[in-house]
Amino acid sequence: MLAYVIRRLFYGAGVVLGVLLLLFLLFFTVATPDDVARQALGEKALPDVIEQWKVNHGYDRPLWPWQDFDDNLFFDHYRRMLTFDFGRSDADDTPIMDRIRDGVGPSLALTVPMFVLGVVAGIVLSLFVAFFRETYIDRMGVFLCVLGMSISILLYIIGAQYLIGKTLRWFPISGFDADPSVMLRFLALPLLVGVVSGVGGDVRFYRTVFLEETGRDYVRTARAKGAGEGRVMARHVLRNALIPILTRVVVAIPFLFTGSLLLEAFFGIPGLGALTVDAIQGNDFSTLRTMVFIGALLFVLGQVATDVSYALVDPRVRLE
Amino acid sequence: MIRVLLRAALCAGLALPIACSNNPYPDSDRDAAVLYTTFREAPRTLDPAVAYTTSSHAVTGNVYDTLLEYHYLKRPYTLIPSLAVAVPEGRVLEDGRVAYRFELRRGLLYQDDPAFGLGEDGRLTREIVAEDVAFQLKRIADPAVNSPVIEPFRVLAGFAEFGEALAARRKDDAEFAALPAHEQYAALGPVDGLRVVDRHTLEIVLREPSPQILYWFAMPFTTPVAWEAVQYYDGKEGRPRFADHPVGSGPYRLVHYNKQARMSLEVNPNWHGVRHPEWKAPGTLFPSEGAPGDAEKGLLDAAGEPLPRIQRIEFLREKESIPRFNKFLQGYFDTSGIIKESFDKVVVEDRLSPEMAARGMKLEKSVEPSVFYIGFNMDDPTVGAEGGERSRKLRQAMSLTVDVEEWLRRFTNGRGVPAQSPIPPGLFGYDPDYLNPFRKVDMERARALLKEAGYADGIDPETGKPLHLTFDTYQTSPDQLLVIRFFVDAWRRLGLNVELAPTNYNQFQEKVRNGAYQIYMWGWIADFPDPENFLFLLWSELARSNSGGPNTSNFSNARFDELYKAMKVRPNDAERRAMVAEMRSILEHERPWIELHHSEDYALYHGWLDGVKPFGMSFPMVKYRGLDVAERAARREAWNEPLVWPVWVLLVGLVAAAVPGVVTFYRERQ
Numbered sequence: 001m002l003a004y005v006i007r008r009l010f011y012g013a014g015v016v017l018g019v020l021l022l023l024f025l026l027f028f029t030v031a032t033p034d035d036v037a038r039q040a041l042g043e044k045a046l047p048d049v050i051e052q053w054k055v056n057h058g059y060d061r062p063l064w065p066w067q068d069f070d071d072n073l074f075f076d077h078y079r080r081m082l083t084f085d086f087g088r089s090d091a092d093d094t095p096i097m098d099r100i101r102d103g104v105g106p107s108l109a110l111t112v113p114m115f116v117l118g119v120v121a122g123i124v125l126s127l128f129v130a131f132f133r134e135t136y137i138d139r140m141g142v143f144l145c146v147l148g149m150s151i152s153i154l155l156y157i158i159g160a161q162y163l164i165g166k167t168l169r170w171f172p173i174s175g176f177d178a179d180p181s182v183m184l185r186f187l188a189l190p191l192l193v194g195v196v197s198g199v200g201g202d203v204r205f206y207r208t209v210f211l212e213e214t215g216r217d218y219v220r221t222a223r224a225k226g227a228g229e230g231r232v233m234a235r236h237v238l239r240n241a242l243i244p245i246l247t248r249v250v251v252a253i254p255f256l257f258t259g260s261l262l263l264e265a266f267f268g269i270p271g272l273g274a275l276t277v278d279a280i281q282g283n284d285f286s287t288l289r290t291m292v293f294i295g296a297l298l299f300v301l302g303q304v305a306t307d308v309s310y311a312l313v314d315p316r317v318r319l320e
Numbered sequence: 321m322i323r324v325l326l327r328a329a330l331c332a333g334l335a336l337p338i339a340c341s342n343n344p345y346p347d348s349d350r351d352a353a354v355l356y357t358t359f360r361e362a363p364r365t366l367d368p369a370v371a372y373t374t375s376s377h378a379v380t381g382n383v384y385d386t387l388l389e390y391h392y393l394k395r396p397y398t399l400i401p402s403l404a405v406a407v408p409e410g411r412v413l414e415d416g417r418v419a420y421r422f423e424l425r426r427g428l429l430y431q432d433d434p435a436f437g438l439g440e441d442g443r444l445t446r447e448i449v450a451e452d453v454a455f456q457l458k459r460i461a462d463p464a465v466n467s468p469v470i471e472p473f474r475v476l477a478g479f480a481e482f483g484e485a486l487a488a489r490r491k492d493d494a495e496f497a498a499l500p501a502h503e504q505y506a507a508l509g510p511v512d513g514l515r516v517v518d519r520h521t522l523e524i525v526l527r528e529p530s531p532q533i534l535y536w537f538a539m540p541f542t543t544p545v546a547w548e549a550v551q552y553y554d555g556k557e558g559r560p561r562f563a564d565h566p567v568g569s570g571p572y573r574l575v576h577y578n579k580q581a582r583m584s585l586e587v588n589p590n591w592h593g594v595r596h597p598e599w600k601a602p603g604t605l606f607p608s609e610g611a612p613g614d615a616e617k618g619l620l621d622a623a624g625e626p627l628p629r630i631q632r633i634e635f636l637r638e639k640e641s642i643p644r645f646n647k648f649l650q651g652y653f654d655t656s657g658i659i660k661e662s663f664d665k666v667v668v669e670d671r672l673s674p675e676m677a678a679r680g681m682k683l684e685k686s687v688e689p690s691v692f693y694i695g696f697n698m699d700d701p702t703v704g705a706e707g708g709e710r711s712r713k714l715r716q717a718m719s720l721t722v723d724v725e726e727w728l729r730r731f732t733n734g735r736g737v738p739a740q741s742p743i744p745p746g747l748f749g750y751d752p753d754y755l756n757p758f759r760k761v762d763m764e765r766a767r768a769l770l771k772e773a774g775y776a777d778g779i780d781p782e783t784g785k786p787l788h789l790t791f792d793t794y795q796t797s798p799d800q801l802l803v804i805r806f807f808v809d810a811w812r813r814l815g816l817n818v819e820l821a822p823t824n825y826n827q828f829q830e831k832v833r834n835g836a837y838q839i840y841m842w843g844w845i846a847d848f849p850d851p852e853n854f855l856f857l858l859w860s861e862l863a864r865s866n867s868g869g870p871n872t873s874n875f876s877n878a879r880f881d882e883l884y885k886a887m888k889v890r891p892n893d894a895e896r897r898a899m900v901a902e903m904r905s906i907l908e909h910e911r912p913w914i915e916l917h918h919s920e921d922y923a924l925y926h927g928w929l930d931g932v933k934p935f936g937m938s939f940p941m942v943k944y945r946g947l948d949v950a951e952r953a954a955r956r957e958a959w960n961e962p963l964v965w966p967v968w969v970l971l972v973g974l975v976a977a978a979v980p981g982v983v984t985f986y987r988e989r990q
Contacts, residue, residue: 035826040364041468047868049470052463092364092579093563095555102580137981158642165342166646169962172344173650174643175636176581186344266640270580274639278362278580283825 001311005304012300017078019296024077027285033059033073039283040090057090081293091284099275099287100294106176107259107271110187114194115256119249121195122202127233129203130210141203148200156197157266160189174268190267194260205248209241216240242313250306254298258291342960344636344652353631353947355929356653358638362579365563368540369459369467374938377540378635381940382585383431383568384543385592387422387453388534389603392944393610393619393933395746397849399538400602403428403448403569403592410531417477418529422537424450424520424544425601429590431573435552445590448569450522452544454514457524458505459550460541463487469541469847475530477513502547529889535848539939544569571628571943583635587628593943597626606931606944614933622931628943629931648924651956654947655925655932663733666924670734680927680955686934687737687745687918689846691854694722694807694914695873699865700838703789705876713773714787715911719758720766721810724916731803735922739915741904742844742854746936748892749851749900756908759915766814778815786817792837793820794828804841832872835865842872843919846937851900852888858912859884875912928952 037053054060058076062068065075080087086096129141165173171188213219214237222232259273268274272291279287345356363376371380387404390397399407408420428448430436436444457476460467461483474480485508490497496504513525526533536542549567553559566574571591576584587594593604608623622629638644641659648656658666666676672683696715698704703711724738740756743749770778780787789811793804801822808818818839823831831837846853856862860876862869880903887899907913923934928948935941 031826035829038829039825041466049466049468053466056464056466092362093561099580102578132981132985135981135985137978137985140977161643161646165643166650167963168966169342169650169960170340172342172652173647174638174640175344182346185341266643268581268637268639268643270578270637274580277639282361 001308005308008304008307009300012304015300016293016296020078020081020293023081023289023292024074027289028063028073028077031283031285033057036090036283036285057088077289081290086290087286089279089284090286091279091282096287096290100272100290103259103270103272103275104257105271106178106269107264107273108256109183110190110194110263110269110271111256111260113187114191114198114260115252117191117195118198118202121199122206123238123245125199126203126206126210127238130207130214130237131229131233133211133214142207145200145204145207148197149204151197153193153197153262156193157262160193161266164189164192174266176267176269186267186269190260190263190269194263202248206241206245209244210237213237213241243310246309246313247306250309251302253305254302255295257298258295340962342650342962343956344647345634350953351949353629353949355630355633355942355945355947357633357635357655358644358653359583359635360637360639362637363583366566366574366577367465367563368543368545368566368568369456369465370563371540372468375635377938378940379574379583379585380540380543380566380568381570381938382572382633382942383566383570383574383588384540384545385568385570386538386540386543387424388538390538390935390937390939391602391607392935392941393607393614395611396748397746397937399534402538402601402603403544404537407534410529412529413525416528418526419523420526420534421517421521421523422450422453424448424453424522425592425599426520427596428569428592429595430546430549430567430569431588431590433549433567435546435549435567437548446546446548448544448546449519450516451519452546453522453542454511454516455502455505455547456542456545457514458482458511459501459545461486461511462501462505464490467541469536472533472536475526475528475533476511477525477527478511479513482508482511500547500551502551531889531891532848532850532852535850539847572633579637581637585633585635587631593627603627610933619931619933622944622946625946629946630942633942651926651952651959654929654952655923658733658922658924660733667733667922672924676924680951682925682927682932684923684925684932684934686921686923686936688921688936689744689747689849689853690843690919691739691742691744692736692841692843692916692919693739693742694839694841694916696839696912697835697837697872697874698876698912699835699874702787703838704874710773712910713769714775715914716758717766717769717773717814718811718816719911719914720760720762720769721814722807722914722916723761723810724759727803727806728917730806732917735920736917737920739917741907741915742857742913743851743900743904744846744854744918747846747849747851747854749897749904751901751904754901754904756915758908758911763813770814770816775816778817786815789816789818789838790821791818791839791841792828792831793822793841794825796822796824807841832864833868835874840872841916844870845919849937852884855884855887855900855903858907873912875910877906877910880906926952926955928955 033054034050036059037050041049041053059073062072063074065072084097088095089099125141129138132138161173164170172186173189175186177183177186210233218240219232219236222236257272258276259271261273261277263269264271264273265277275287276291278284279291359375359378361373361375363371363379364373365371366376366379368380368384371377385403387402388399388407389402391400401407403424405423405425408422411419411421413419429445430448432444434444436446457473459465460470460473461479463483463486470483486504489508496507499507515523515525517523546567550562553562553565555561564577569591571588571593572585573588574583575586576582589595592599592601597604604627606622606625606627608620610619614620638647642661644653645656645659645662647653666673667683672681696703701707703715705711707714728734728736728738737745738759740754740759745752770776774781775787778786791804791808795801795804801820804820808820811818844854844857857870858873858875858880859871860881861867863871863874863876865874883899883903887896887903890896890899921934921936923932925932928951930946931944
């Protein structure tokens with residue numbers, strides 16, 4: 001298995017290097033350092049000031065190795081990213097690593113409980129509708145899932161802020177406090193939105209998996225031996241449905257670190273999702289490059305982790 | 321009791337026992353004089369030499385006091401002394417240069433900060449001296465600081481040379497470059513135009529007259545800065561950077577700074593208004609005189625009260641307008657703008673709606689010192705100066721077609737004053753009786769002018785087809801394009817074929833740099849309240865094509881330039897007014913711009929806030945505001961009582977829906 005993991009990581013490294021190349025082409029040739037400087041300094045900045053900004057940020061060097069092999073932006077870009085020396089934000093000169101360190105806590109405070117609650121709610125609800133299969137509870141459940149999947153998360157957010165925050169006045173409409181004693185007050189609404197908006201797709205998928213399992217021989221055997229339906233679902237079906245569930249769950253885990261773009265932006269949570277949105281809106285290209293790179297890295301790791309998790313939960317799977 | 325039990329049940333039911341209130345603030349702040357306000361974009365920097373955005377100025381304007389400031393109530397805007405003893409008068413020197421002498425008040429202190437080290441008196445501060453202002457001005461000249469306002473200070477004698485010498489020496493001498501900034505500045509020797517006469521007196525010498533320079537001393541750019549703070553806050557060994565840790569002398573000091581989420585300011589006990597109320601210095605007491613109408617609005621009720629009237633300011637980040645406005649309606653923010661989506665609910669017939677008035681809210685409208693316009697590229701052969709009379713008439717005809725009142729009604733909820741010239745109301749040179757003959761809709765005259773230009777019915781005689789022009793814009797969203805399409809449609813009625821060419825911002829800039837554009841739309845918000853700050857946008861020496869300056873229309877007119885130079889250095893007298901009027905006439909005739917509007921700010925605030933007068937420019941005036949904390953607490957509680965019954969309805973509904981299914985399911989199985 002180790003050889004397999006190493007091989008997959010090797011392929012992943014190729015993907016990451018390719019992403020870095022695309023990032024360089026996109027951020028240094030499509031949007032030139034001049035453009036970046038102008039965005040950072042604003043419309044009123046004069047040419048001299050723009051030139052000086054480029055000098056101060058190291059953007060005054062040649063782009064390509066054939067222009068100056070020893071000192072060029074192309075090699076520098078690779079070196080920095082691969083050594084996790086992300087440099088400073090184009091927008092405000094803050095070290096990007098500091099911003100990532102500051103943002104990862106609030107992001108995880110939202111995404112981890114949202115992920116756990118989402119998985120638990122998805123499994124419980126799908127077991128529930130699978131248990132009552134082919135009744136109107138099942139049909140109504142599927143209908144609500146499709147309905148839930150069809151609605152944009154933006155509508156969930158605005159609707160929840162209006163209904164729960166403004167009309168029912170249960171939770172603050174937005175905001176964040178890192179103090180653990182009050183953090184939950186602010187996270188309640190985004191958590192609710194995150195879980196509810198994602199649960200429809202999960203329930204539909206898990207329900208299908210469970211229904212497929214309920215038709216198998218071992219389930220019939222369990223029933224024949226007198227096991228109750230609840231026990232069959234919870235002990236036998238759930239355990240055997242774990243592999244497809246894992247596929248969906250494990251691949252999502254690495255992305256918990258990158259936060260949730262929309263939820264963080266709308267609920268004022270200063271996490272990595274909000275950082276990425278800020279970088280997009282503020283043309284902070286150095287931060288954006290870093291976040292895309294981290295996303296690519298996490299994607300590769302997520303894929304490898306999924307494969308490994310197959311082998312761990314299912315003895316039939318061997319990674320060669 | 322039942323209500324308490326219900327609420328407890330709700331909380332328990334939702335497994336969120338501490339979350340059952342929509343109050344985002346700690347209970348301990350209930351009766352505190354804290355102003356709650358918002359910011360949208362994280363400040364890029366709090367270095368006063370660099371900070372140039374609204375969110376940065378919200379902090380730097382309160383933390384850094386300036387030598388001069390504006391009178392809070394008087395209009396037109398009037399400069400008053402702040403850290404300086406008096407507003408200096410210009411003195412013409414023998415060589416024709418002009419000197420301004422600033423005398424600082426004695427005994428001014430910086431806020432307490434570890435950067436200063438423990439002084440003899442056991443305090444972490446020191447006195448503000450004239451050298452600190454000179455240091456800050458040198459920082460503006462320093463290329464490494466990247467100050468965006470370097471240009472207006474080039475008028476200081478020796479200023480530009482200092483910056484060049486600094487850059488050159490750093491390049492050649494690594495040892496010099498490693499020195500702290502203030503030692504580098506000292507090593508280069510004195511700057512001719514910055515003379516520290518004594519500990520409390522600074523004289524600046526301008527190469528040529530420039531009365532507008534005084535306005536810059538009412539902005540945080542020129543605040544005194546302690547070299548110790550710049551040196552200490554270097555971002556090393558766990559210390560923040562100076563750009564993230566302001567050390568000022570203003571009415572407030574920054575006590576919490578998480579620019580992604582929250583910034584808190586508290587009263588600075590070292591501010592001279594707090595330490596020396598007996599000075600009764602301007603800017604430390606609420607003014608006792610204002611503009612006509614201020615007394616009737618109750619703005620003089622707080623006359624003579626010591627400032628600041630609010631003890632703490634909480635800036636909370638709200639990126640999205642809808643939640644921000646909803647929290648204002650709940651009473652959790654004290655002030656707000658009006659979002660487009662709720663405009664009709666808040667403003668009815670240009671006044672506050674009865675619903676909002678009943679909640680005790682107030683509305684203040686003010687015209688901002690700004691101008692928005694459609695510009696022509698005067699270097700273009702078709703619409704520009706090269707085409708002579710033919711192009712001029714084309715521009716005049718196009719100007720006569722744009723119905724700005726209808727445009728404002730459709731796209732800005734009517735917020736904005738139609739512009740007759742570049743100069744907005746409230747500024748010297750603005751004439752309320754002046755009506756630009758080309759800024760009204762007159763299709764008949766427009767068609768006649770077009771015919772005289774050789775484009776009868778909009779047809780280009782060279783092609784036999786409608787004259788094809790291009791409107792370049794960096795707006796790409798459908799909403800934004802709709803705003804511009806309004807003008808294109810208006811010109812189409814003249815028979816012209818104006819093509820909309822949306823590109824991204826960078827491509828648009830590229831086009832502008834290369835002169836590859838004909839028509840564009842832009843705006844300008846004043847740095848200071850003087851007609852010069854608008855008319856320089858059309859001065860040929862700042863043309864985009866030859867200097868990269870802000871004259872994007874590349875307008876060049878010898879008489880306009882001559883008047884501009886003369887007007888720039890004159891005091892506000894009748895002759896200056898006449899010069900501005902003549903420049904306005906040139907623009908009226910030449911039409912490098914089609915003036916659209918001066919933007920209007922609608923500020924909404926709760927009745928518990930007093931002393932609110934919109935200022936127009938980006939200067940924080942929080943120190944003048946007052947709060948009725950008891951009323952705010954009472955209103956908030958009344959407006960935000962949680963509704964519990966929907967939970968029970970929901971639960972009962974879910975059970976009622978599920979029970980028959982469950983019963984049927986088990987019955988069938990049996």
